[in-house]
Amino acid sequence: MTLWFSAIFLGGFVLFGFFMWVDLAYSLSQGRDRTLTRRAARIAEMLDATNTISPASREARFEQLTDVIPEGSLIQVFDIAGARVLPRNSSAPDFPWPARIAVGAGDEFSSLEYGGRMFRLLQRRLASNPPLVILVAGQLEDNRNMMARFTTGLAWASPAMLALCALGGYFLNRRALQPIDQMAATLRSISIGNLSQRLPIANAKDELQRLGETCNDMLARLEDAVNSINRFTADASHELRSPVALIRTVAEYALRNPHIDRDSREAFEEILAETVETGQLLEDMLTLARADAGYGTIAFEAVELAELVDDAVARLRPLAEAKHQTVDVHTSGTAWVNGDRSSLRRLVSILLDNAVKYTPTGGHIGVNLAASNSEVLLTVCDSGIGIPEVLLPRIFDRFVRADPSRGEVNGTGLGLAIAKWIAGAHSANLTVQSKEQAGSVFVVEFRPDESQPAG
Numbered sequence: 001m002t003l004w005f006s007a008i009f010l011g012g013f014v015l016f017g018f019f020m021w022v023d024l025a026y027s028l029s030q031g032r033d034r035t036l037t038r039r040a041a042r043i044a045e046m047l048d049a050t051n052t053i054s055p056a057s058r059e060a061r062f063e064q065l066t067d068v069i070p071e072g073s074l075i076q077v078f079d080i081a082g083a084r085v086l087p088r089n090s091s092a093p094d095f096p097w098p099a100r101i102a103v104g105a106g107d108e109f110s111s112l113e114y115g116g117r118m119f120r121l122l123q124r125r126l127a128s129n130p131p132l133v134i135l136v137a138g139q140l141e142d143n144r145n146m147m148a149r150f151t152t153g154l155a156w157a158s159p160a161m162l163a164l165c166a167l168g169g170y171f172l173n174r175r176a177l178q179p180i181d182q183m184a185a186t187l188r189s190i191s192i193g194n195l196s197q198r199l200p201i202a203n204a205k206d207e208l209q210r211l212g213e214t215c216n217d218m219l220a221r222l223e224d225a226v227n228s229i230n231r232f233t234a235d236a237s238h239e240l241r242s243p244v245a246l247i248r249t250v251a252e253y254a255l256r257n258p259h260i261d262r263d264s265r266e267a268f269e270e271i272l273a274e275t276v277e278t279g280q281l282l283e284d285m286l287t288l289a290r291a292d293a294g295y296g297t298i299a300f301e302a303v304e305l306a307e308l309v310d311d312a313v314a315r316l317r318p319l320a321e322a323k324h325q326t327v328d329v330h331t332s333g334t335a336w337v338n339g340d341r342s343s344l345r346r347l348v349s350i351l352l353d354n355a356v357k358y359t360p361t362g363g364h365i366g367v368n369l370a371a372s373n374s375e376v377l378l379t380v381c382d383s384g385i386g387i388p389e390v391l392l393p394r395i396f397d398r399f400v401r402a403d404p405s406r407g408e409v410n411g412t413g414l415g416l417a418i419a420k421w422i423a424g425a426h427s428a429n430l431t432v433q434s435k436e437q438a439g440s441v442f443v444v445e446f447r448p449d450e451s452q453p454a455g
C-alpha cells in the first residue's frame with residue numbers, strides 16, 4: 001500500500017512539476033517580452049517628442065533616457081536602410097545587431113547569442129518621418145538561471161518528497177491498520193472456551209467499526225449456538241446419569257446373589273463393566289459441558305500439590321502393582337499452587353491413570369514434582385506404548401484416541417481434554433512429549449502468578 005501510495009504521489013508530483021516548469025518558462029519569456037515592449041515604447045515616445053529638435057539635443061535626451069533604463073546600452077535606433085541613428089557612438093559596438101532591420105509594421109521578437117549568453121531582441125518599426133526602427137535587446141540569462149534553479153529544485157525535491165511520502169505513508173498505514181491487527185489478535189485468542197469475549201470497537205463510524213460490529217454480532221450468534229449445544233449435552237448427560245446408576249445398582253444387586261447361574265453372572269458382570277464405563281463417560285461429558293458453559297466447578301484456594309500427588313499415587317499403586325509396574329515418586333518438599341483442589345486431584349489422576357493404563361506389564365512410571373518460587377512443575381512419565389506422532393497435535397482434543405488395534409484398554413477419549421481444561425483454568429501449561437513404544441512424558445507447568453511460595 002505504501003508503495004502504491006508513493007508511486008501515485010511521485011507520478012502526481014512529476015506531472016505537477018512538469019506543468020509548473022512549462023508555465024514558469026512561458027511566464028518568464030512573456031515577462032521578458034513585455035519589458036522589452038515597455039522600453040521600446042518609452043524610446044518611441046521620446047523620439048516622437050524630439051522629432052523637431054537638433055540631432056545633438058536628441059542624442060542627449062536619448063542618452064539621458066537610456067541611462068535610467070536598465071540595460072539601456074542595449075537600445076539603439078536605426079533608419080530603415082540599416083544605418084544607426086542613435087546613439088551615434090555605441091557603448092556596445094560589437095553587439096551583433098541584426099544586419100537586416102525589420103521593415104514590417106509592428107514588433108518583431110527574436111533571440112540571439114552574444115558573449116556566450118542568450119539575448120532577446122525586439123525590433124519596432126516607427127511610422128515616423130523619416131521611418132525609424134528601435135532595437136531593444138535584453139539578456140535572458142536571469143530567466144535561464146531561474147529555470148535552472150527551478151529544475152534543480154525539482155530534481156532534489158522529487159526524491160526527498162518521495163522519501164517523506166513513503167515514510168509518512170508507511171506510518172499512516174501502520175496506524176490505520178493497527179486496529180485491524182488488534183482485531184485479528186483478539187479474534188485469534190477467541191475459542192470455544194471464551195466465546196463471550198468481544199472485539200473492542202472505537203466509535204469512529206467507519207468501515208472498521210462496521211466490521212467490528214459484524215464480527216461481534218457473529219460471535220454473539222456463535223455463543224448462543226454453542227451455549228445451547230452445551231446446555232443440551234449437560235442436560236443429556238445429567239438425565240442419563242440416573243438410569244445408568246440404576247442399571248449399575250441392579251447389576252451389583254444381582255451379582256450379590258450367591259445362587260446366580262454362571263451365564264447370568266457373566267452377563268451381569270459385563271453390564272456392570274459397561275455401566276461403569278458409561279457412567280464415567282457421562283461424568284466426563286458433564287464436566288466438559290459445564291466447563292464450556294463457563295460454570296465448571298473451580299473454587300480457588302491454596303493447594304499443596306505434593307500431598308495431592310502422594311494420595312493419587314497411593315490410590316493407583318495397587319493397579320500398578322497388579323501389572324508389576326514400578327512407580328517412582330519424587331517430590332521435593334511442598335509445592336503450593338493457587339487452585340481448585342478437586343480439579344487438581346482430577347488432573348493428577350487422569351495423567352497417572354493413563355500412565356498405568358498405557359504402560360505394559362513390568363513397565364516403569366515416574367512422577368516428579370519440583371517447586372521453586374517462580375514455578376511448579378509436575379512431570380508424569382512412563383515407559384508405555386507412547387502416542388503416535390500424527391496424533392500428538394490433537395491428543396488433547398475431545399474423543400481423540402489412538403488406533404484401537406493397538407490393543408489399548410477401554411477409555412472415553414475425554415480424559416486429556418478435561419486435563420487440558422483444568423490446566424488452562426489454572427493458567428498452567430500442559431504439554432506432552434511421546435514416542436511410540438518408548439513412552440510418554442506429560443508436564444504441567446504452573447505459572448509464577450498462579451503458584452504460591454512454599455509454606
Ligand code: ADP
Nearest residue numbers: 354355358386401402411412413414415416440
Ligand atoms: P482415554 O484414556 O479415556 O482414551 P484420554 O483423553 O485420557 O482418553 O487419552 C486419549 C488417548 O491418548 C488415549 O486413548 C491414548 O491413546 C492416548 N494416551 C493418553 N495417555 C497416554 C500415555 N501415557 N501413553 C500412551 N498413550 C496415551
